[in-house]
Amino acid sequence: MNQTPQANQSTDHLGHDKLSAFIDGELAPAEKQRIEQHLSTCHECTLRVLSATQLKTATARAGQRFAPPPDALARLTAQLHSQQAPAKPLQTMKTQANLPTKTPARIFSIRPAAWAALAAAILLTVSFLGWRQLHPTNTLAAELLDQHLATLSSSATPQVISTDRHTVKPWFQGRLPFSFNLPEPAALPPDTTLKGANLTYLNGQPAALLLFTIHKHEVSVFLTQRSTSPTLTTLPNTRSGFTLHAATTPDLRIVAVSDVNPAELDNLIASLVQAQKPI
Amino acid sequence: MSSATTRSAEFEQLALPLLASLYNHAHWLTRNPAEAEDLVQETFTKALRAFDSFQSDTNFKAWIFRILRNTFLTTRAGIAAARTVFLEDHPDTLDTTASGPTPEEILLRLDNDATLHTALEQLQPQLREALLLCDVEEIKYKDIAVILDVPIGTVMSRISRARRTLRQLLQPQLGESL
Numbered sequence: 354m355n356q357t358p359q360a361n362q363s364t365d366h367l368g369h370d371k372l373s374a375f376i377d378g379e380l381a382p383a384e385k386q387r388i389e390q391h392l393s394t395c396h397e398c399t400l401r402v403l404s405a406t407q408l409k410t411a412t413a414r415a416g417q418r419f420a421p422p423p424d425a426l427a428r429l430t431a432q433l434h435s436q437q438a439p440a441k442p443l444q445t446m447k448t449q450a451n452l453p454t455k456t457p458a459r460i461f462s463i464r465p466a467a468w469a470a471l472a473a474a475i476l477l478t479v480s481f482l483g484w485r486q487l488h489p490t491n492t493l494a495a496e497l498l499d500q501h502l503a504t505l506s507s508s509a510t511p512q513v514i515s516t517d518r519h520t521v522k523p524w525f526q527g528r529l530p531f532s533f534n535l536p537e538p539a540a541l542p543p544d545t546t547l548k549g550a551n552l553t554y555l556n557g558q559p560a561a562l563l564l565f566t567i568h569k570h571e572v573s574v575f576l577t578q579r580s581t582s583p584t585l586t587t588l589p590n591t592r593s594g595f596t597l598h599a600a601t602t603p604d605l606r607i608v609a610v611s612d613v614n615p616a617e618l619d620n621l622i623a624s625l626v627q628a629q630k631p632i
Numbered sequence: 633m634s635s636a637t638t639r640s641a642e643f644e645q646l647a648l649p650l651l652a653s654l655y656n657h658a659h660w661l662t663r664n665p666a667e668a669e670d671l672v673q674e675t676f677t678k679a680l681r682a683f684d685s686f687q688s689d690t691n692f693k694a695w696i697f698r699i700l701r702n703t704f705l706t707t708r709a710g711i712a713a714a715r716t717v718f719l720e721d722h723p724d725t726l727d728t729t730a731s732g733p734t735p736e737e738i739l740l741r742l743d744n745d746a747t748l749h750t751a752l753e754q755l756q757p758q759l760r761e762a763l764l765l766c767d768v769e770e771i772k773y774k775d776i777a778v779i780l781d782v783p784i785g786t787v788m789s790r791i792s793r794a795r796r797t798l799r800q801l802l803q804p805q806l807g808e809s810l
């Protein structure tokens with residue numbers, strides 16, 4: 354897009370429009386690359402990009418605000434199906450000529466309520482799957498398990514090795530477009546220890562991977578931003594002998610993977626959920 | 633099956649998954665549930681009538697959102713909205729004197745949707761419209777340009793301006809970050 358000469362230098366900070374277009378994925382590859390190069394050296398612009406991404410995500414969520422009421426949904430769905438004369442008179446606008454009848458009258462044998470139910474089912478599917486590109490749940494389960502298994506290998510070293518939540522939490526600051534809290538050690542379930550953490554990606558979304566042990570069992574806990582992460586309601590509870598349990602808070606999606614007994618895994622998840630609640 | 637019936641079945645198949653999006657956007661435009669429903673109803677009627685001219689290699693979503701918007705502009709609310717003077721799109725009247733953001737500006741507390749709803753409502757309609765098409769509907773700039781009937785550079789500056797304005801509106805309500 355229209356670029357000023359000085360924007361070609363990677364030392365320049367991102368302008369507002371460029372930053373905006375960058376997070377929308379609207380820049381040409383060369384320009385995108387130049388900006389990525391600048392971001393790799395400029396902490397300030399990196400934070401601005403993260404902040405802008407966060408605002409975009411929040412806008413996407415807040416902007417999906419008005420769902421059609423059931424009766425309106427039924428009327429509009431029926432209208433679409435028949436494209437007969439409107440199912441109810443217009444409330445505020447004058448229509449011009451009605452459409453010629455294009456479909457047989459059989460449609461009227463179906464009650465609006467049935468269409469409402471059908472439409473609701475479709476809309477539900479659409480809102481879960483349609484607007485964001487989501488991977489199938491079993492793919493996600495496989496990805497979670499793969500990442501957990503990778504942490505088990507003896508050569509794997511966490512990017513942050515610390516049992517101290519005051520070290521681990523700030524490490525993610527500026528690396529993730531969201532924040533989270535870690536429980537006090539005293540608030541963790543018995544014999545549960547924080548070992549370290551990694552920055553990782555799930556379905557292309559940045560995620561915090563927290564590594565715990567419960568007794569001698571390794572536990573991987575993935576934290577993602579709720580508004581951008583896929584719906585996990587149908588995540589299988591177990592896969593290849595490992596337990597996968599999930600929980601959500603208003604902001605976060607939490608998934609834990611381990612071979613420890615499921616009740617103890619749930620205690621850890623509960624302590625993490627508890628830690629997110631405002632004091 | 634007649635070809636008209638097939639065609640309207642095809643239309644239904646394309647339009648039904650967009651019903652919720654169209655209604656949501658219509659509500660943002662009209663600010664009223666009854667008018668939103670009427671607007672979507674009118675849009676469906678006009679869109680099917682024009683569907684023969686729809687090219688199957690073009691973006692149906694952008695096409696029908698454009699019809700929605702053009703229909704809105706013929707309503708009383710739409711005519712009023714179009715008359716409001718909008719300081720557009722070139723001179724930058726927002727405060728950009730500060731060289732960089734302070735840390736407090738960086739991480740907005742956006743866990744409270746009500747705060748953001750209020751800020752979105754306060755945005756100028758032209759800015760809000762562009763931003764919602766981008767962030768909520770995930771429509772590309774070039775298609776937003778078609779929907780709004782403005783150049784793509786205007787789309788970019790409206791979206792950018794919408795975000796800066798939102799940020800300013802959210803600023804006084806910020807809690808501590810992280």
Ligand SMILES: [Zn+2]
Nearest residue numbers: 366367395398
């Ligand atoms: Zn910079």
